[in-house]
Amino acid sequence: MIHMTGVSKVYSNGSVALSDIHVDIEKGDFVFVVGPSGAGKSTFIKLIFREELPTHGQLVVNGRNVTNMPPSEVPYLRRGLGIVFQDYRLLPEKTVYENVAFAMRVIEAPRREIQKRVNSVLDLVGLRDKCRSFPNQLSGGEQQRIAIARAIVNSPVVVIADEPTGNLDPETSWEIMKIFERINKAGTTIVMATHDKTIVDTMRKRVIAIERGRIVRDQMKGVYGYED
Amino acid sequence: MKIRTVEYFVREAVVSLRRNGLMSFASVSTVALSLLILGIFLILVLNLNNMASMLESQVQITVYLNDGLSDLEMRETGTRISKMQGVSQVMFISKDEAMERFKDRLGDQQSLLTALGDTNPLPNAFEVKVDRPERVKSTAQAISQLHGVENAKFGQEVIEQLFTLTKMVRIFGLILIVFLALAALFIISNTIRLTVFARRKEIGIMKYVGATDWFIRWPFLIEGMILGFGGALIAVVILGQTYSAITQQIYASMAFLPLIPENPFIHNISLMLVLVGTAIGALGSTISLKRFMKV
Ligand SMILES: Nc1ncnc2c1ncn2[C@@H]1O[C@H](COP(=O)(O)OP(=O)(O)OP(=O)(O)O)[C@@H](O)[C@H]1O
Ligand SMILES: [Mg+2]
Numbered sequence: 001m002i003h004m005t006g007v008s009k010v011y012s013n014g015s016v017a018l019s020d021i022h023v024d025i026e027k028g029d030f031v032f033v034v035g036p037s038g039a040g041k042s043t044f045i046k047l048i049f050r051e052e053l054p055t056h057g058q059l060v061v062n063g064r065n066v067t068n069m070p071p072s073e074v075p076y077l078r079r080g081l082g083i084v085f086q087d088y089r090l091l092p093e094k095t096v097y098e099n100v101a102f103a104m105r106v107i108e109a110p111r112r113e114i115q116k117r118v119n120s121v122l123d124l125v126g127l128r129d130k131c132r133s134f135p136n137q138l139s140g141g142e143q144q145r146i147a148i149a150r151a152i153v154n155s156p157v158v159v160i161a162d163e164p165t166g167n168l169d170p171e172t173s174w175e176i177m178k179i180f181e182r183i184n185k186a187g188t189t190i191v192m193a194t195h196d197k198t199i200v201d202t203m204r205k206r207v208i209a210i211e212r213g214r215i216v217r218d219q220m221k222g223v224y225g226y227e228d
Numbered sequence: 229m230k231i232r233t234v235e236y237f238v239r240e241a242v243v244s245l246r247r248n249g250l251m252s253f254a255s256v257s258t259v260a261l262s263l264l265i266l267g268i269f270l271i272l273v274l275n276l277n278n279m280a281s282m283l284e285s286q287v288q289i290t291v292y293l294n295d296g297l298s299d300l301e302m303r304e305t306g307t308r309i310s311k312m313q314g315v316s317q318v319m320f321i322s323k324d325e326a327m328e329r330f331k332d333r334l335g336d337q338q339s340l341l342t343a344l345g346d347t348n349p350l351p352n353a354f355e356v357k358v359d360r361p362e363r364v365k366s367t368a369q370a371i372s373q374l375h376g377v378e379n380a381k382f383g384q385e386v387i388e389q390l391f392t393l394t395k396m397v398r399i400f401g402l403i404l405i406v407f408l409a410l411a412a413l414f415i416i417s418n419t420i421r422l423t424v425f426a427r428r429k430e431i432g433i434m435k436y437v438g439a440t441d442w443f444i445r446w447p448f449l450i451e452g453m454i455l456g457f458g459g460a461l462i463a464v465v466i467l468g469q470t471y472s473a474i475t476q477q478i479y480a481s482m483a484f485l486p487l488i489p490e491n492p493f494i495h496n497i498s499l500m501l502v503l504v505g506t507a508i509g510a511l512g513s514t515i516s517l518k519r520f521m522k523v
């Protein structure tokens with residue numbers, strides 16, 4: 001699903017965010033990416049959806065070679081991915097329903113399918129009854145659930161999330177994680193960068209630890225491994 | 229592309245236009261002003277050109293022959309002239325005919341002629357017409373080299389002055405037009421920049437969920453094109469009304485002025501202005517998108 005071979009990322013200002021990364025993530029995996037601040041977790045995530053290009057090495061995502069992918073193909077790579085950010089990134093002037101439907105509209109999905117899918121993912125995140133609300137009428141946790149609904153509405157094979165619970169209290173974070181778990185059970189690969197020790201230690205999924213741009217640990221049923 | 233998608237693009241464009249009401253208004257006005265001036269200069273230049281070439285096509289070369297040529301020699305010169313490239317008509321005017329014409333022109337002042345007695349000082353001549361106005365000068369020069377030709381004359385100065393005037397109007401107009409087109413381009417790309425800025429979040433999300441660059445671009449392109457088209461439309465209406473009023477006025481009072489008739493002249497110019505306006509709009513959008521959104 002995601003294969004990195006000797007991948008490095010050096011930003012244009014010279015800062016080395018990742019070096020010589022070897023990783024294979026298979027379909028259905030649930031992976032936490034952990035590590036100290038500035039270790040390179042976000043960079044790792046950004047490489048997967050080609051927000052950034054690797055400086056060296058080979059990166060294959062979903063059968064597509066990202067390293068030498070022409071820009072015109074990037075949208076099609078991203079249609080196979082669902083992306084969730086720490087800050088939700090919902091459109092404030094659109095309703096909940098429209099925010100989710102938007103992701104299908106812009107890839108020109110058929111109208112009837114849009115209605116069906118949007119309602120079904122809103123059910124999945126438990127917010128169908130809020131479909132006419134606007135984002136600023138929702139709590140942070142609810143907004144993040146909408147963002148997740150948007151990320152999965154196009155049935156991606158991989159969901160990547162950069163600290164999706166970073167702005168949420170512990171209880172709300174658990175609601176979010178339950179949704180991820182449910183999505184993962186349905187066969188979707190999940191890659192999530194996080195600082196949340198409790199979540200990682202409780203869920204016991206695969207853990208990839210990055211320090212100063214290098215993978216220092218890749219552990220099945222792993223733990224967080226750092227003191228907060 | 230699906231109809232529904234096109235609908236979506238147009239709806240998004242119109243929403244933006246309304247959101248940036250003031251800038252949209254400024255853009256449309258600038259485009260209208262620029263295209264209005266472009267149109268005025270086009271009409272002016274084309275009319276001047278038209279006048280010049282009409283005058284030229286009426287211009288003939290008068291070839292005065294030396295005295296004392298035999299009929300044969302004169303006929304030979306005439307044949308040579310008519311064989312020259314571009315010469316369309318050669319007419320012989322004998323000294324006697326020339327005198328008749330001169331008398332006609334003098335009218336009731338025939339008494340002036342008594343001083344001449346029976347002598348006729350006017351030379352034999354040819355009147356020569358050429359097929360293309362640009363040929364007048366060179367043909368006249370070639371003819372004056374021929375055997376038996378005293379000199380060959382045409383209404384050189386008027387035409388050359390008219391041409392100089394046209395050229396000046398053309399250069400001045402061109403500079404002004406380039407300047408105004410740049411101004412229109414600048415203001416449209418700024419308007420679109422505001423739109424792009426207002427929607428940068430939306431654009432970012434579109435990119436994350438896999439919208440193609442063209443899908444993202446179209447609403448902005450359409451917005452720019454609507455601005456350009458709207459401005460052009462205003463310019464075209466003003467120009468059409470004004471030209472029609474002016475031609476009517478001139479036909480009534482100064483019928484000799486050869487103005488280009490309104491149809492299809494103004495239609496063609498209008499079509500061109502609308503195309504140029506729309507293109508300026510599209511270009512302005514493209515500049516903004518490239519610079520500020522990298523799409
Ligand atoms: N756009 C950029 N340009 C230059 N350097 C960058 C850029 N983005 C990140 N970096 C650098 O790359 C390194 C890794 O950054 P990254 O954001 O991947 O860390 P992180 O593990 O996500 O940190 P955090 O836990 O604080 O989010 C850091 O040293 C950072 O300063
Ligand atoms: Mg980060």
